[in-house]
Amino acid sequence: MIRIEQLNFAVGQFALSDVELHVRPGEYFVLLGPTGSGKTLLLECICGLNRIDSGRIFIDDIDVTRLEPRNRRLGYVPQDYALFPHKTVRGNIGFGLRLRELSKNNWVAGGRAEGDAPATPGHRFALPRPPNTIHHDKSQRIDELMEMVGVTHLADRTPQRLSGGEQQRVALARALAVEPRVLLLDEPVSALDEQTREELCRGLKRLQQNTHATVVHVCHNFAEMLSVADRVGIIDRGRIIQVGAPSEIINRPVNTQVARFTQAGNLIPAGAGPGGDRLRLVCPGGIELPAEKISVPSCLGKTIAAVTAMVRPEHIRLAVDAPKDVPPGTTILSGTISSVTDFGPTVKLGVVCGELELFVSLGKREYNERSVGVRDHVHLAIASEDVHVMMS
């Protein structure tokens, strides 16, 4: 759907460098990165709002690199929504529709004629509608869009009189009105309170699932990404560092940067060396951890190398009594609880094992069943398949 090849774009001291990205038709793709990583800039490049220095951008296999924004047929929702303050909700949503009526030819970019049925899922955002009503009138279409995002009762209000969540929904409807091939959302919910954020994320995901549309959603919030993404691309300092399904990013980050971003919790510097059919990791204080060979770059496993081992807090099992049957490839560490932080549904425990402090995440019920607290002595079980190794 969107294919970016070798994109380079510099502005001042900052540059997007050699960006390669492929967003598949009908997927909800999240571009995740810290503030200032270049994600908004990349989105603007896709929209045609920044003329790129080199590289190519394809949408639906059509090279749009040199096309004006209006001919790319994208739905763009910027971070601050940028609603037209001099127009009502209805006027905002109808803005693109009116332009389409004025110049239909502008919308035939790439030789695809107006009114063509979507060839594949994810081709464009079209509202479900009965056959033979393709050419229904503009105000009916605005009504449909307002109903879809739930702003019908606000039709005659100006944007200044809308809450953040309402503005977001109007901006979304305005972008959808032109039946874009891809919907580009720049931090669509970051300015909203947590409850509204969750609610709107669910709404966005539902909308995408119902329409089988392609969405690129930019955000810096890990939880927000998890709530919507089919696939995710991690961007940092103008480079895409990793692309994959959320589970892949979480469990197999390519480097410590990605691991930190996915709230890996336990990142342990270690020396790696061969250890039979597994890899042997020696952590600070001489603590040894096993790791699957498959989880490390192929250059390892032969010589000793400095690596970082990642064990996610939710993968560590905690027991009060020493476990009796230890499966092969599992390490048991004993330690003392140093901290307990209650996050509501989960509880995070800090456990000091010699020179290491490991974090363990437990479900609330699980935690209550263990009935442990600070300074209690506990045992931690870490399986080799849960230890992920990255080059330091």
Add this chain to the structure above:
Amino acid sequence: MFTEPRSTTPVVGLHGRLFAASMLAFVGLFVVGLAALVIADVAYVVTDVGPANLGDFAAVLFSAEIRAALWLSIWTSTVTVIIGLIFAVPMGYALSRYRFPGRAVVDSIVDLPIILPPLVVGLSLLVFFQTDAGRWIEAAGLKFVFQTKGIILCQLLVSASFGIRAVKLTFDGIDPRIEQVAMTLGCTHPGAFFRVALPMARRGIIVGGILIWTRALGIFGPLMVFVGAVRMRTEVLPTTIYLEQSIGRIEVALAVAILMLLLAAAALVTIRMVGLGER
């Protein structure tokens, strides 16, 4: 949900009250000073004319000369506003949106007429129309020196900068992102300007127009040099004030001044209402 914004005041003690009072005292001093001037003018006119001579005074005040001057002032200032805004809107937009080499210099040049004594503009114009280029323009049929068209030229050069500045500030306050979104929705760049930026800048443009109008209405120095003070021909209200006081009719000069004051005050109140959105 959205709530109407309201002004808030923090809890303040004696220091805070004294501070506010001293700040407001300066406002009061300045306003009282200006009001005293106006009151003195009105009082002078009233006492000097006296009830017995009111008829004669009115006859002078509404004489053909002064009516002609009033009308000339109004229509030249209005034409200046139209021409001024034709320049101010594209210039304000360009200076706000585009980055080009020497932009800071251009920006300063645009502001020059605000700082320059208006008399210099008249003198410069007179000198310019003595040059080959100037003579060529006059030979082509566009005569400015000692002509009504010259009034408009003087007014434009002296007052356009105020309009350009006001319009630029308005465009500065409009997020370019809004135009960009319009472009993704099917607008060309000019389309986004006419359909989004221009309607959003409406208030600023009106304010700019009124600033040009009030400034144009009040200029005098450059007119004396460039178009002269010919009764019924190049006489605008400020010229009338000068001519009347030069023949000793101070009360008529002051009455015209009060008329100008009322016109300017009406314009400034309109700016406040339009610019600040007060109803």
